[in-house]
Amino acid sequence: MREIVIISGKGGTGKTSLTAAFASLAENFVLCDADVDAADLHLLMQPATRHRSDFMGGSKAVINSALCTGCGTCIELCRFGGINDRFQVDAIRCEGCGVCVDLCPVQAIDFQVQRCGEWFISDTRFGPMVHARLGIAEENSGKLVSLIRKESRQLAEERGHDLIITDGPPGIGCPVIASVGGATVLVIITEPTVSGIHDMERVVDLASHFKVTGMVCVNKFDLNLEMTEAIEQLARKRNVALLGRVPFDPVFTRSMVEGKNIFEYGEQTATQEQVRVIWKKIIRSPSMNPLGIVDFKATIQ
Amino acid sequence: MIISVASGKGGTGKTTVATNMALxxxxxVELLDCDVEEPNAHLFLKPQITRTEKVETPIPLIDLEKCTACRKCSDICRFNAIAVVGKKVLVFPELCHSCGGCMVVCPEKAIVETGRExxxxxYGHxxxxxxxxxxxxxxxxxxPPLIRKVRAAADPERVTIIDAPPGTSCPVIAAMNGADFILMVTEPTPFGLHDLRLAVGAVRVLGIPCGLVVNRSDIGDQKxxxxxxxxxLPILMTIPFDRxxxxxxxxxxxxxxxxxxxxxxxxxxxxxxxxxxxxxSGASQCVK
Structure with a gap:
């Protein structure tokens, strides 16, 4: 099983638009949207949900006022400032550590499992898709990412697919770490701005920290050619494969408005060819074909 | 006065709005960059940095001489950060949420705290x-713990502008909670609107007044x-797309x-x- 995870560090560089475009070029794959707290891929995929499950995350403390004696032990123990002086739990501050629950001398504190979101297995015109929605202001996004990546893998195995394309979250924290572990390659989408290059460097650090191969694609490259060259230089220095450049093309926004990817939108642009070349570079890269075998299935048969 | 600049979707212009308003x-004013995963505000404000300090969170350190492998520590830990295998106690620092529960329940006082960076x-100006x-x-x-440390360094005498991370989950909440106003920066595209709805939902959970800046206001679908x-939701500023x-x-x-x-x-x-x-009236705008 091979998994391409698309990340960026900085938000808004074009991860989802390019993931959707790759969906038109790939074959026999499962789509996975791992940006669970601001998932957008479904807006371009219009998935028909076949299966829905609740995502049960961590638990939160709830004080039963009828049993509480107001001894103050919980307030003293809580390191997150989650309990006020009227012995009410602030659900936003509660970390779910359960220390107050275990150590309340009169067992007045309940520990209720929270429904932190939901996840889906759906059908799209490109094949199956696994996606999720984290509840608003919820925690445990990393846990949910791990869950849907596991489900994607299982689904791919069931369907006899050997490829997963995962649209990742921005940043380098919890949900990103949950997205990169065990990935075959990380496709890093950046843009030629001071923040694009700064954030890409942190993602490259993350890729090497977790020992996953990274590859870089410069989106909107024509906004600042000098910066594009600086990014490419940095990529070479860091030994990260360069996939190519995608121009700043309003066709991305226009096709997004129609709920389509750039290949479906029906406007022939040079951008399509560039995205096609980038996809070929990814799929034919040595990291994706560790034994030099491009089509593993055909080889076995 | 604390203004938190947030968005839901990334790349809509939070940092642009936060740094330009500060300048x-x-x-x-003071500018707090709470997008700690990918901090960018310094690239635009170009402050002179006067001091940098390491921030740690406490994690347990087990004194194996005193430890009797009673498992009380691994039993209370909800994050699987401590495991007892035979007579050995293993700590997984990256899973620890620093609740201190293990230290409180250890009957042998065999746990002290060390730090994880x-x-x-x-700090600069x-x-x-x-x-x-x-x-x-x-x-x-x-x-979130690092974001809370940045927030704790705020000067109440100044107008505090917070550059928040994207998304709607715990890091964003840590950057918005307790603010007097949330300024949402969005763009008129389907992705922008979808994530804005989620972000507004998060602001309503917190009950803080909010308003919008629509960036690249002439692209997309205007919905x-x-x-x-x-x-x-009041639209407080529009910034047209301009190369x-x-x-x-x-x-x-x-x-x-x-x-x-x-x-x-x-x-x-x-x-x-x-x-x-x-x-x-402003306070009622976002607190439905």
Missing amino acids: ALGEK LGTIS RNGIRFINGRLRVGEAMS VFAYAESEG RIAEIYSRGKAIVEEMPEWKERFVDLYRKIEALATSR
């Missing part, structure tokens, strides 16, 4: 604007304007410095926020 207002906090940013260590998963109208602005941004320059006509607009944006944050 337009000048001396009385979360990242760094830097530019033209009298105070600047603080947090920078998450690469490989560290938990950003965000109808949404704002139906939800009673010059995109290029100024790409080079790490400030709009208010390169296109001085924008300075008054950002001052005006602040005045509108001030009026909404302090008036009763």
